[in-house]
Amino acid sequence: MTQRKKGSLDVLVPRGLVGSGEAVLSASAKEDGLCALRISWESGQISGLEAIKKEDASSLKLLLPRLLEPHAHIDKAFSWNDFPNFKGSYEDALKANLQEHKNRTSQIVFGRADRSLTIAVKNGCRAIRSHIDSFGYFADPIWEALLELRKKWHALIELQLVALAPLEYWNTREGDLLASRLGREGGLLGGVLAPPFNRELSSDLLAQMLKLANQYNCGIDLHIDESDTEPAVGLNQLVQVLDHNEVNVSITCSHASSMGLLSPVDLRRLSERLAHHHVNVIALPLTNFWLLGRQSKTTPLLRPLAPISQLQKAGVRVAIGGDNVQDSWFPAGTFDPLALMSFSMPLTQLAPWQRRGLAPFTTSAAAVMDLKWDGIVRIGSPADFVLLEASSWSEALSKPPQRKVLINGNWLDETIIPKTNPIEHLN
Incomplete structure (x- = not known):
């Protein structure tokens, strides 16, 4: 990165992301929620905020905090060409995924993950949470590779790792050993709960998973109710278990797709129960719209989708993630939060110029990921920004705009992005 101890920019910032300074808080915003500010930084932190008069703001560019990817699968990203799913169904995605398992090595996964982080950083991501298939003979060497990769990238992006395994796995000695390691390494426990399943058995397995999470201080991030049948059966199972088990760690439910098929009354009741137990939700509209609800011809x-607005109204933290990138579960994607924001608009009817429309990509996502910085622009916050070649939301979302990335007060220089030959690195 080009080293600069201090600097300043005159920019447009979403009013909902501005959090300090009496003069700034009283600054007027345009109808699209953007206000003109002069942001100064020194030694990697914001040192000054000043409102700019409207008449001086016509040529300013849009500035956002560096963005987030709360749900990804970097271990299988870019595997579509070798393991495609041309039928586009959930069942065929799973078949291709299991076929990919037979061919994966730590070198292959390291290469995919390294490519994923390279693209994410260039696109302006500051943190990414990735679920990692963590069962079978390949699990240990892949975790070794990804933990090493996390160290290499720590100066540019925070990588959170979730061990994705069958719920039964957390009731085994191997599962206990992995949970212990995750506690030491700052990882999370993951799993899948979607119909059909044995309710009595799943209740016991969830309780065991919660016990492990408490014991080793690991957060939980579940794939739950990624389905177009039996609305919210997994979520209802989870809250019943939570009613009878004390939990001291964060719990996140990714997908929650079929919850959107509940009646309004049942939806409100379940949302309130999730809020009561402080359960977070990550909606994943792109993959869900691609895989679920398919009918021949x-x-x-x-279209099953997590009911984002209803959950927000009940007090549930909701983030929106990109999920799969160019693998058997979804053939597209680029680890670009701005593209995700654009594609999500017609699916969710959320607009970034409204606070609740922007929060799932910024402040709520930061809270779900338990990041140190909430993404609010205030004195003393990190000078971590994405400067877009766009002067309005419409320009920013019509096509992926050119952008410059500021990390800790320094402009990103692509020449310093880690370049690693995964085979050389792991041999």
Whole structure:
């Protein structure tokens, strides 16, 4: 990165992301929620905020805090060409995924993950949470590789790792050993709960998972109710278990797709129960709209999706993630939060010029990921920004704009991005 101890910019910032300074807080915003500010920084932190008059703001560019990816799968990213899913169904995605397992090595996964982080950093991400398939003969060497990769990238991006395994795995000696390691390494426990499943058995397995999480101080991030049948059966199972078990760690439910198929009354009740237990939700609209609700030669009319607005109103923290990137579960994606924001707009009817529309990509996502910085622009906050070649939300979202990335007060220089030959590194 080009070293600069101090600097300043005149920019447009979403009013909902400005958090300090009496003069700034009283600054007027345009109809699209953007206000003109002069932001100064020194030694990697914001040192000054000053409102700019409206008449001086016509040529300013849009500035955002560096963005987040709360749900990814970097271990299988870019594997579509070798393991495609041309039918586009959930079942065929799983078949291709299991076939990929037979061919994966730590070198292959390291290469995919390294490529993922390279793209994410260039696109302006400051943190990414990735679920890692963590069962079978390949699990240990892959975790070794990814923990090493996390060290290499720590100056540019925070990498959170979730061990994705069958719920039964957390009831084994191997599962206990992995949970212990995750506690030491700052990882999370993951799993899948989607119909059909044995309710009595799943209740016991969830309780065991919660016990391990408490014992080793690991957060939990579950794939739950990624389905177009039996609405919210997994979430209801989880809250019943939470009713009878004390939990001291964060719990996140990713997908929660079929919850959107509940009746309004049942939806409100379940949302309130999730809020009561402080359960976070990560909605994943792109993969869910691609995989779920498929009917042969018929356009589906019911599209399972986490009910973001209803959850927000009940007090549940909700983030939006990109999920899979160019693998058997979804053939597209680029680790670009701005592209995700754009694609999500017509699916979720959330607009970034509204506070609740922007929060799932910024402040709520930071809270779900338990990051040190909430993404609010205030004196003393990190000078971590994405400066867009756009003067409005419309320009920023119509196509992926050119951008400059500021990390700890220094402009990103792509020549310093880690370049590693994964085979050389791991041999």
